[in-house]
Amino acid sequence: MxxxxxxxxxxxxxxxxxxxxxxxxxxxxxxxxxxxxxxxxxxxxxxxxxxxxxxxxxTETIHTELSHDVKINQHRNEKAEIGMYAAQLIKPNMTVYLDAGTTTLEIAHQLNHRDDLLVITNDFAIACYLMNHSECDIYHTGGKVDKSNQSCVGQKAAHLLREMNIDLAFVSTSSWNQRGISTPSEDKVLVKKAIITSAQQCYLVSDSSKYGKVATFHAVDIDSFDKVITDSDFPASCIDDLSERGIEVATV
The missing domain is CATH 1.10.10.10 (Winged helix-like DNA-binding domain superfamily/Winged helix DNA-binding domain)
Known part of the structure; x- marks a missing residue:
């Protein structure tokens, strides 16, 4: 055969x-x-x-994403651990991008004490939190509003990102596998591709429940990421496969 x-x-x-x-x-x-x-x-x-x-x-196929209000109550401990680990990777005076998502919101929660960063985000919850609880300089991308996800998407958001020089980007997703990340929303693809182009380093942050899912639109190849930060339930065989492709995996 x-x-x-x-x-x-x-x-x-x-x-x-x-x-x-x-x-x-x-x-x-x-x-x-x-x-x-x-x-x-x-x-x-x-x-x-x-x-x-x-x-x-x-592979599980998803056709819609859960809303921000639903996702924020899922896998909270895993997201908090990922957020604490990721925040420690942010060096002084960096320009950092935090993608829309409840995992990246946990990174924002760790930046209360930072006054040396410029943070760019397309997420309204992240921008609001940082405005009220940090001394970071903040840019919001603007653009078409995704009400359910409480973020901005589409060409306008992508345009601002392409104009920025970003040191480190933390990218979120609701579905990914060995091929890369995907999304049910075509408008989100533009934002994901723009940040990969603009950032010197890109880290994927996602709890392991998102792995093995695929959505309609392929957004970014997995090889575009320098590092994956996930939780300890992520399969060891997948860590080996990613490592062979030069992608570091941190499980927290």
Missing amino acids: IPAERQRTILTLLGNQEVISISELTHQLDVSHMTIRRDIAKLESDGRVMSVSGGVQL
Whole structure:
């Protein structure tokens, strides 16, 4: 059986059960563990499956994002830990971008004592918090308002970002895999691409519950990120895969 046939068979099997172990696949397809791992790596790079401990499952497709008010109450401990770790990476006198999101809001919560930073954001909650609780200089991108996400998106927001020289960007997402980050909103793609272009370093900040999900619009390749900051439930096999591609992974 050629690789393409094996990979189609793996997808068919996954259509009938949620998770399949590596051992079960080697038995059913009568090939080695190494062969199955290569097949899974190809399917994962295509965004079709995701690795889990000892096995593989289909990628979850999302068509809409939860609102800011809903997301802020999910995985709060993980987001707080990510926020504390990420804030420690911000050096004196940096120009920093905080992408819209409840994880990046946790980074903002750690900047109360900073008066040496210029912070750029498209997120209204982040801008409001920093206005009231920090001495940072603040730029909001402006642009088309996404009411549910409490942020600005689209070409106007992207235009401001392309005009800025940013030292460090923290980028958020509701869906990502080994291929990269994706979004149900085409307007958000413009913002994500603009920040990747403008920042010297880009860090993806996301709790592990977002991994293995894919949305309609591919926004940014995973290789665009210098570092991924996530929580300790992120699969070890995925850390190895990202490390082989030169992307540092920090689990907190």
